[in-house]
Amino acid sequence: MEDHYLIHIKNMVCARCITSVKDILTDLAILYQKVSLGEIILKKELTDTEQKNLNEKLLEVGFELLQSTKSTLISRIKTLLIEQIHYQEEPLAVNYSTFLAEKLHQEYGYLSRLFSSVEGVTIEKYIAQQRIEKVKELLFYNELTLSEIAFQMHYSSTAHLSAQFKKQTGMTPTQFKKEKSFQRRSLDQI
Incomplete structure (x- = not known):
């Protein structure tokens, strides 16, 4: 072989x-x-x-x-999350911590501590940021209602999505849509 x-x-x-x-x-x-x-x-x-x-x-x-194992592991965490949030239609059957632990064959506690120490943000916050970037993309295309976006992105309700959006961006989804210059960021910059 x-x-x-x-x-x-x-x-x-x-x-x-x-x-x-x-x-x-x-x-x-x-x-x-x-x-x-x-x-x-x-x-x-x-x-x-x-x-x-x-x-x-x-x-x-x-x-x-x-080059380093730790850098590689952090990159793998980001890649797995980006793939799941931005490119998968089906929701995870398990929570993100279990998903990452199983995919990377590491305890989630270790992954979480490593990620936070190097990136300066928790995995949970990174996930929230990625989800909001995907919501921004969907709002930008203006093909779905906010309710449809909330459903597609697996938020428990439109109100929950709106609250998370405002927490991350400082504006409501409606205010974001009215903005003339959309403030989207490249996925590798999040």
């Missing part, structure tokens, strides 16, 4: 990110088996020169090779 080498990339948050990383790998003639959010499975281990060149090219487009 052929060996495979897994490397982790910081700030990969969308399908276009995957395409961009694939293009970089192709340009550098680095053979890979699979590229997914936050990860590359290589067909062979990188030489020091290849790793240096790859990191330089990734940095040019806003990505970064992750």
Whole structure:
């Protein structure tokens, strides 16, 4: 069986990110088996020169090779949460703490402490921020009512969504929709 080498990339948050990383790998003639959010499975281990060149090219487009186990773990937490909140239609069958612990094979308490110590924000607050960014996106497209957005985003009620939105942004969803300049942030900047 052929060996495979897994490397982790910081700030990969969308399908276009995957395409961009694939293009970089192709340009550098680095053979890979699979590229997914936050990860590359290589067909062979990188030489020091290849790793240096790859990191330089990734940095040019806003990505970064992750070297330390802790950085990799934090990046995986973010990637899993972004995938779940922004790209999954079905709600989680378990709570986020169980989801992360199972996916990362770590105790949630450890993940939570590590995340908070490095990111300066709790996982729960990060989840809330990501959910509100998704709500902003849905409000921006103006295709769903607030009630439909609350249902889609698994808020218990429209009132709960409105309260969380105001807490995060300082304005109500209605005020946000009336704003001429939408204040959305890139997912990797949250």
